[in-house]
Amino acid sequence: MDNLPVPRQIRISHVTCDSFRISWEMDSSGRDRITHYFIDLNKKENKDCNKFKHKDVPTKLVAKEVPLPMTVRGHWFLSPRTEYTVSVQTAAKKPYGDYAVSQWSEIVEFCTADYSIVHLNQLLQKAEAIARRMLPFSVFYRNQQQEYFQQPRCCRCMLPAVKDNSGSHGSPISGKLEGVFFSCNTEFNTGEPPQDSPYGPYRFQIQADVLFNRNTNIYFGDFYCMYTSYHYIILVLAPDGSKGDLFCKGRLPALDRSNNHFLSFTQEDDGSLSFRHAQDVILEVIYTEPVDLSLGTVSRIQGHQLMSQSTVNAKKDPSCKICNISVGR
Numbered sequence: 001m002d003n004l005p006v007p008r009q010i011r012i013s014h015v016t017c018d019s020f021r022i023s024w025e026m027d028s029s030g031r032d033r034i035t036h037y038f039i040d041l042n043k044k045e046n047k048d049c050n051k052f053k054h055k056d057v058p059t060k061l062v063a064k065e066v067p068l069p070m071t072v073r074g075h076w077f078l079s080p081r082t083e084y085t086v087s088v089q090t091a092a093k094k095p096y097g098d099y100a101v102s103q104w105s106e107i108v109e110f111c112t113a114d115y116s117i118v119h120l121n122q123l124l125q126k127a128e129a130i131a132r133r134m135l136p137f138s139v140f141y142r143n144q145q146q147e148y149f150q151q152p153r154c155c156r157c158m159l160p161a162v163k164d165n166s167g168s169h170g171s172p173i174s175g176k177l178e179g180v181f182f183s184c185n186t187e188f189n190t191g192e193p194p195q196d197s198p199y200g201p202y203r204f205q206i207q208a209d210v211l212f213n214r215n216t217n218i219y220f221g222d223f224y225c226m227y228t229s230y231h232y233i234i235l236v237l238a239p240d241g242s243k244g245d246l247f248c249k250g251r252l253p254a255l256d257r258s259n260n261h262f263l264s265f266t267q268e269d270d271g272s273l274s275f276r277h278a279q280d281v282i283l284e285v286i287y288t289e290p291v292d293l294s295l296g297t298v299s300r301i302q303g304h305q306l307m308s309q310s311t312v313n314a315k316k317d318p319s320c321k322i323c324n325i326s327v328g329r
Contacts, residue, residue, distance in 0.1 A: 004030050004102035007037075007088040011069070012110045017080030017119060017170045018327040019073030020112070024088055024105065035093040037062040038101065041076060044083035044109060080170030080327070083111045114172035115327070117253065120220065122325045123168070124253050127223040127233050130322060131261040131278040136191065138275060139205045139296075140182040140212075140285060143197035149204065149298045156293040158204070160244075163286065166314040167222040167234060170327070172251045177221075179236065179244060179286035182211070184263065184277045195302045206296030208275045211287050212257075212265060215240050219252035220262075221286065223323050224316040231323055234284045235263055244288020 007024040014021040022039070040059040060076070072078070087107045091099040115123070142158070151157075160178035167174060187194050197203070212218070221234035236252060238245035248254075258264050263283060265273040277283055318324060 004033060004090045004092060004100065006102045007090060007105040010086065010088060010105055010108040012086070012108060013069065014071070015110060015113050016073075017113050017115050018078045019071055020078075020110065021069040021071050022086065022088075023069035026090065033092045033100075034064050034090045036064055036091045036099070037066070038089045038091050039072070040087045040089075040104070041072070042085050044085050078112055080112050080114055081174075082169075083109060085109050114251075115168065115170035117251065119170065119325060119327055120172075121253050123223045123323070124220045126323060126325065127220070127231075127281070128261045130231065131233065131281050133279040134264070134276040135186055135188070135279045136274065137184050137186050137277050138208055139193065140184050140208055140287075141193050141203050141205045142180065142182050143199040143201070143203045143301070145200040146202045146300075148200070149202055149293065151293070157290045158293065159290050160288060167224045167232070168316050171222040171234075173221045173234070173236065173286070177236065177244065177247055177286065177288070179288045180291050182206075182285045182287055184208070184275075184283055184285060186277070188279065197301060201300055202298055203301050204293065204296050204298050206291065208265070209273050210295055211285075211291070212237055212263070212275065213273065214257070216257070217245050217248070218255045218257055218260070218263060219248045220255055221252055224314075225320050225323050226314045227317045230282060232282045232284055233262055233278070234286065236286045236288065238288040242289055247288075 005026040005028075007026055009025045011023050012020055038060065039062055042059070062070070085107050088105045090102045093099055158180045160180055162175060163173050163177050163179065165174045183193070185194070186192055193203070193205070217238050217240055219236040219238065221236050223231065223233050225231045235255075236244065236248055238248055255262070256264070258266055262278045262281070263276075263285070265275045268274055316323070
């Protein structure tokens with residue numbers, strides 16, 4: 001190790017979904033010989049099998065002139081919500097092209113962040129570009145196995161559960177937001193909910209205005225596909241001032257209840273509400289509060305249980321140009 005100063009006290013700050021700032025301390029002895037920094041960045045899951053490379057084949061080569069703290073982004077291809085390990089060494093380039101290097105610094109661990117509201121607005125714009133036609137609907141519905149609906153009469157409620165990790169890897173609702181999933185898509189030729197479902201042969205139906213009304217706020221949550229030609233959009237319905245509503249404010253783009261591309265209502269002359277949903281996408285609606293089963297009906301559907309269409313923990317297609325934005329997937 002050619003007596004070059006070893007970076008110490010590595011500090012990571014200003015972490016976003018696809019960037020972070022890094023700085024460190026160094027002894028003054030030998031500092032004037034430094035020409036480059038080598039930064040080794042690995043996903044934490046690969047920590048044991050992807051140990052630091054040979055000293056002559058660094059992960060990244062950074063010019064000494066870069067001031068500290070420096071921002072790491074762009075060509076490093078960072079992903080959101082991902083744990084990384086990072087270590088640094090100093091290097092001095094020799095006349096014949098080789099490098100003298102210091103020892104590696106200590107290994108520091110950190111995790112990248114969720115999509116920010118800026119990133120979600122970019123995703124929202126992409127979703128709006130393909131959701132053009134709207135169809136009327138009147139009910140929200142949820143399919144499950146029969147046992148799910150066979151609850152004791154004293155607690156016949158569908159309770160919120162934490163959203164799984166399906167969809168965009170950086171979505172701030174995955175693994176955090178609690179809610180009850182509903183669908184509202186209808187068949188074009190009948191105007192009714194489809195008779196097939198990937199989630200179970202029994203269906204709970206509830207009038208749309210019970211969940212979505214003037215006291216309900218609506219948020220855009222995600223836009224993704226699963227290596228298929230059709231796309232999914234996740235929307236959040238949260239009663240004004242509820243726990244779910246407070247979670248969504250500032251994290252998710254808010255939509256106009258009566259004027260958006262995905263799910264809206266208008267007030268008729270008699271004061272009633274009429275509802276429309278986007279036809280060209282599959283909507284997944286999360287309602288953030290418990291839902292009493294007595295407010296709707298449960299019946300068996302006539303179609304098939306198409307498990308291939310399930311979105312449980314489904315991974316987003318990172319190569320799709322329609323539903324990806326220019327940050328880590």
